[in-house]
Amino acid sequence: MVTRTVLVTGANRGLGLATATSLHARGWRVLLAARNGEEAVEAAARLGDGARGVAIDVTDPLGVSRAGERIGQVDALVNNAGVLLDGGSDVLSVPIESVRRTFEVNVLGTWRMCQAFLPGMVRRGWGRVVIVSSGTGAFSNGLFAGAPGYALSKTTLNGLTTLLAAQTSGTGVLVNAVNPGATKTRMMPLAHRSPESAAVGVADAVTLPDDGPTGVFLRDGQVTEW
Ligand SMILES: NC(=O)c1ccc[n+]([C@@H]2O[C@H](COP(=O)([O-])OP(=O)(O)OC[C@H]3O[C@@H](n4cnc5c(N)ncnc54)[C@H](OP(=O)(O)O)[C@@H]3O)[C@@H](O)[C@H]2O)c1
Numbered sequence: 001m002v003t004r005t006v007l008v009t010g011a012n013r014g015l016g017l018a019t020a021t022s023l024h025a026r027g028w029r030v031l032l033a034a035r036n037g038e039e040a041v042e043a044a045a046r047l048g049d050g051a052r053g054v055a056i057d058v059t060d061p062l063g064v065s066r067a068g069e070r071i072g073q074v075d076a077l078v079n080n081a082g083v084l085l086d087g088g089s090d091v092l093s094v095p096i097e098s099v100r101r102t103f104e105v106n107v108l109g110t111w112r113m114c115q116a117f118l119p120g121m122v123r124r125g126w127g128r129v130v131i132v133s134s135g136t137g138a139f140s141n142g143l144f145a146g147a148p149g150y151a152l153s154k155t156t157l158n159g160l161t162t163l164l165a166a167q168t169s170g171t172g173v174l175v176n177a178v179n180p181g182a183t184k185t186r187m188m189p190l191a192h193r194s195p196e197s198a199a200v201g202v203a204d205a206v207t208l209p210d211d212g213p214t215g216v217f218l219r220d221g222q223v224t225e226w
Pocket residue numbers: 009010011012013014015016034035036056057058059079080081082083105109132133134135179180181182183184185186187188191
């Protein structure tokens with residue numbers, strides 16, 4: 001069996017680390033990316049053989065394109081890095097600067113990573129791209145008004161997922177968004193779900209079969225409404 005390589009952003013903690021751990025346990029070669037290179041290396045060392053840490057700040061255009069050149073072939077990309085900066089605000093009073101910083105990481109960072117790594121997958125005729133989204137950005141849920149910049153960043157990621165999926169349709173690359181649900185991490189310390197439990201659905205979207213869906217919104221392996 002071919003050993004495939006997955007790159008996970010924000011893999012030094014939380015859902016990213018749990019996803020990297022789950023895919024490593026499933027036999028994948030894992031690149032754990034974190035903006036702090038030392039934390040990336042430490043996290044990879046805990047996983048052992050087949051895991052490597054790489055420094056990637058998704059907001060750094062030059063850093064991302066250099067990482068793309070340095071790393072080379074990646075079969076799957078999990079866009080997990082994200083920030084929630086505007087909890088407790090509302091759409092009329094939220095500082096636009098905090099919305100801008102949220103979009104820099106969540107939206108533009110993800111988009112930039114896709115531009116760096118997805119074309120190689122298309123050329124090779126196989127790839128899996130997962131965009132870690134959120135129920136807060138789903139129209140079907142009602143957008144979460146208490147963190148408007150964050151919620152709308154996730155709505156935009158859902159739109160990005162459909163555009164990427166449409167452009168790569170029929171190439172062997174599957175692009176899907178995943179809603180992990182409220183998960184106990186630094187971002188959501190009061191949630192009840194463990195990162196290990198939420199990571200199963202993210203890792204499942206990476207290991208989809210060739211006839212699996214593309215351009216859909218998944219929650220624990222089930223297609224849900226946007
Ligand atoms: N927890 C939830 O309930 C929940 C629900 C739905 C969706 N999500 C999504 O799940 C993803 C992971 O979040 P989490 O809950 O695991 O939160 P977390 O523990 O705060 O982890 C966020 C990760 O993103 C990284 N990151 C932030 N800015 C970055 C940048 N510029 N470049 C690279 N990495 C960056 C962080 O790195 P540092 O350690 O260096 O800060 C950290 O590794 C996010 O996209 C989040 O929106 C979470």
